[in-house]
Amino acid sequence: MTAITARIAARALLPGARLPSVRAQAKAMAVSVSTVVEAYERLAAEGAIRSRPGSGFYVSGAAVPLALAEIGPKREREIDPLWISRQSLEAGEEVLKPGCGWLPASWMHEAGLRRGLRALARAETATITDYATPLGLPALRRLLARRMAACGIEAGPGQIMLTDCGTQAIDLICRFLLEPGDTVLLDDPCYFNFHALLKAHRAKVVGVPYTPSGPDVDAFEAALAAHSPRLYITNSAIHNPTGAVLSPAVAHRLLTLAERAGLVVVEDDIFADFEPAPAPRLAAFDGLTRVIHIGSFSKTLSASVRCGYIAAPREWIDSLADLKIATSFGGGRLAADLLLAALTDGGYRKHMEAVRRRLAAALDETVGRLGALGITPWLLPRAGMFLWCRLPDGVDAARLARACLQEGVVLAPGNAFSQSQTASGFLRFNVAQSTDARIFDVIGRALRGGTSAPPAGRQSDRPASRAISPR
Template sequence: MNALPLTIDGETGVPLTEQIVSQIEAMIRSRRVLAGAKLPSIRQLAAEQRISRFPVIEAYDRLASRGLIQPKHGSGFFVANRVDDRDGESGNCDPRLAEEESNQVLQQFNYPGETLKLSSGFIPESWRDVDGLTQAIRQASRSDVSSVIDYAIPHGDATLRQQITLRLNALGIAADLPNVMITNGASQALDLIVRTMLKPGDTVFVEDPGYYNLFGLLKLQGVRLVGVPRLASGPDIDVAEALLKQHKPKLFFVNTVFQNPTATNIAPQVAFKLLQLATLHGFSIVEDDIYADFQSVPTQRLASLDQLDRVIYVGGLSKTLSSSLRIGYLAANRQLVKDLVDVKVLTSLGGTRFAESVAASLLERGTYRKYLERLRKRVRDSLSSAVQLLEGYGWQVFDEPSGGSLVWARVPGIDDSAVLVDEAAKFGVTLAPGSYYRPNGEACAWVRINSAYAGDRRAARFFEHMAEKRDAA
């Protein structure tokens, strides 16, 4: 193939190997380089960039280990066969589609120490209450030895469920123990809902932009996705109403607070109208409230208005407490919870009793509440600084977020954020293109920025670079 448009700079402090890997990976993932394309030979690329062959050899090896390129003996290196087009309207559950969708999630875990994951959905380890966690782990190991070796009951630890009901009650959701089940993260809660309530060919409404892992899960099950634009006030009700004349969705998946990725909250009038539409057209709403604990003063939830009639409420502790413990939960009417527990038993038997015991201890002793007070302040400070920084460099913020760690932003004049992905890679920064957050992978000008990482020097160099390019244009 022709020369790759790489920009390798030995003065950035980013290893040459990582610069090559991140830039080629960004080109492949954004489809600037398509499946089957032949890459320059090691000798050719080294000569073009005027560098040693060794970083090129190591870069190609890493790309091959990630499944992005394939070496062919005697022929060279080729971009691995991948699904280049998405068929979100077909209900196709081709396993190749599952691979394509899962790759978007796997990017968060590849070589986490080598590039700045500016689009990451995780808060830094240093922000977590590691001391509180380790203390609770030691306590659970001593006081509840059975939790180290036994299965959790399918509904989940009773003490933890009781703590969850108290948290739901504080949001105005009148839930009792039979309304609540513990899941292996919020992802399992969504998976159980999809398995139980949907079949291949069913239609659901999702937010556009929205949660890409949910999109992949739905496509894997052969479910048809219809995107409803997400506005600053929530789903576009006028568009939803128009789409309901053409489609009969079984479910509508909605983020209420600090929506991923726009960081916006549903306005009360939108929530009321959405519930009216659900009653009129006979669909249920899955309220994904995974960012609830970042909010200091609770706002209106759909489940509090509906009281678990047509709303299924999903939450979790992974975003704040620990991603490793994998504690999620859902609240719904009693019969549905019973049905979901039956599916959980068949697919995973139960949860992790030890993790549930640790989480219950942290909530019951007040350790988690005190930690949240500290975390919220840190997140607020970080978010304010990030928004100010981005706007100072000429970026447009979708809607100034009131909490959480995410910012949905764009550079005016750039219509496809795949351009930003390529530019960021030159500075050792990994961005996810905005197309990942759209139901059918449409091009998108916006990208998700995690405010916790926006102050990193690599991010600052990238922001400054984009400002210089804009000014030069």
């Protein structure tokens, strides 16, 4: 304690500086680890140093940066949610991305967007130069209300607020309802960015096993009793990563339990338009009293045009709008106007019909190709782009992902989606990103343990015969 205090006083350790790890300090001073632990704890109690969970101890008096990568148990890079997101976001066009969470650019509603952009070039001045109103473009909110009504969700346009994207929608709700240390229930497996988002809120995460008809209700009830969570965040309609659909019976039991426990439910509905017919929505059962419904068009229309939405209990909308203004000052008009144009020009419905047909064909083909490698679907999804697959016995998904990445193929290993880390034998495939036969060559070689072939990702090395999948 004296040594560290002296170094702080002499400014050899500046405010905000990170102290050596307990182990390193013990070695440097030739004392036991427990001596250092006690010294650090006493110094922290005195306020001379501060601990940052998962990150270490820092000299007081300056900000300690929040490094999400350092919070929580260390995971292999291949199953780190942030690392996987970066791989997909940074990958050039030469990389194959069957693990990626969105459609290829050429599958999006390009024609509608181009028409919308041309219309915007002629729009009235304020549309292209001014801030949006706090809740966002009224005409888009009215359209969203009609779309929700078609799924049985009653939400007036005054209960709907536009956001910059679906993730920002969930983030605002977390800001609104969570305090650091609060517990949140997630499906296990679930969309991996939920884990990253909740780290940023310093929330505790409890996973509930997901079954082919929704979360395991008994486990859900037990988690409510054991952890008093504030929030449950889930995908409705088409679950990410499994492609499963909530059954009405599970929805009903879940909402009864949530009501009894005072639990708020966030239903993330960004895959809505992939469904041929709407599956049960929690918000429809609940009438938006404790369910918050969110969505966006990043997966069907454009990820480049940022716009999402929140439909929430009416008495929460004003506070959510205040939070949006405080943290991102409203929003712009352009993205909402462009989305509205692309959604209403008549081409969107046809576009989505074509996407659904194309996805169904890609699903069949992917299932066949994976089957030939001994990789089998956990469930054959009704719709959507995701296929949650079991690997042959004994194959570790993270190790497989590492081998394939070296050959220019980005996979999504199961444990990236799993709070309990029980999905090491699973991979999530995006069937729309799996149409290139080279992907299965690379996986096949990696499964057989051979990775010496020329990387699939390098154009110059690519043999002409495997250039492009025949479909």
